[in-house]
Amino acid sequence: MNAVELINHRSEADVARELRADARDGLTAEPKRLPPKWFYDAHGSELFERITELPEYYQTRAEYEILETHALDIVERTGLDTLVELGSGSSYKTRLLLDAMRKNETLRRFVPLDVSAAALRGALEAIAADYPEPALYGIVGDFDTALAALPEEGTRLVALLGGTIGNMRHHQRVRFLRTVREALSTGEWLLLGTDLVKDPARLRRAYDDSAGITAEFNRNVLRVLNRELDADFPVNEFEHLADWNEERERIEIGLRAPRPMRVRLAELDSTIELAAGEVIETEISAKFRRERVDSELAEAGFEPVEWWTDRAGDFAVSLARVR
DSSP states (O other): OOOEEEEEOOOHHHHHHHHHHHHHHHTTSSSOBOOGGGGOSHHHHHHHHHHTTSTTOOHHHHHHHHHHHHHHHHHHHHOOSEEEEESOTTOTTHHHHHHHHHHTTOOOEEEEEESOHHHHHHHHHHHHHHOOSSEEEEEESOHHHHHTTOOOOSOEEEEEOTTGGGGSOHHHHHHHHHHHHHHSOTTOEEEEEEEBOOOHHHHHHHHSOTTOHHHHHHHHHHHHHHHHSOBOOOGGGSEEEEEEETTTTEEEEEEEOSSOEEEEEGGGTEEEEEOTTOEEEEEEEEOBOHHHHHHHHHHTTEEEEEEEEOTTSOEEEEEEEEO
8 A cells, every 4th residue: 555645734733723713703703703614523524424415415416426427538638647635525526536547547646635634644544545556645734825735746636626615705715716826837727616506495405404414513613612612602502594695695504592692711711792693603605607606717817628517407517727
């Protein structure tokens, strides 16, 4: 089995500082908010894997269908020999691209990036067991710091799958895409997964399933604060919200306090107050139309090249080249 190299740009001290800053800034803001990255401790990651298997959550199946159909097209069109995956998680769908690279005899390097060192090491070890050919470089860090550490060899394609870009607001998406553009050379590639605008009732069900798994996933951010910051949120009292914003074409997710609350965060030496009905914003999930995706890619310095959807037209994968 090939060796696994893990480059860590995010120490435990960095994580602790980030969490403190995000909690302090977000819970004193108006409205209150917490970044969705704090859903993903071990329990949160397990809950998200369960979400991807729910009948209401179509995104993973739709994107898998697209990649299963077009992975070899992508590899042949780009000539890539180095696959970079952002927010790799379990690298489940990535195997379709690795298989296509193997078939095309261009499987040289796999470079996953993730904020979780434990998740990244586990994914890399599983990949190493099944794919002995490529050099494996795992980079632990956020997108801004980790993209600067990419190996420069080969023809690279950066993949951001799962509709993750929808968790960013417009200005954040453009800044992120420009960061990716700066990390690549002219003629290299970006593969981007985007969830598409559709019936609001279907979208609400995808983020508020009948089994309550997405609600538990949402509340998990409070469990993380209770554990890491010695807070005393009454987690199970908070109501899970998943509302469709028609004007901005996005799902807005939050946690609503059912009664007035005073919550102590001992590690921050602070107390916050929540009014009855007050909402802590935890995530957005923007939905896209093709013209919006193409426009944002072009704004960041990419040339849109291909656009694929699943048969139902629920999800899209875009291929773009650095200008």
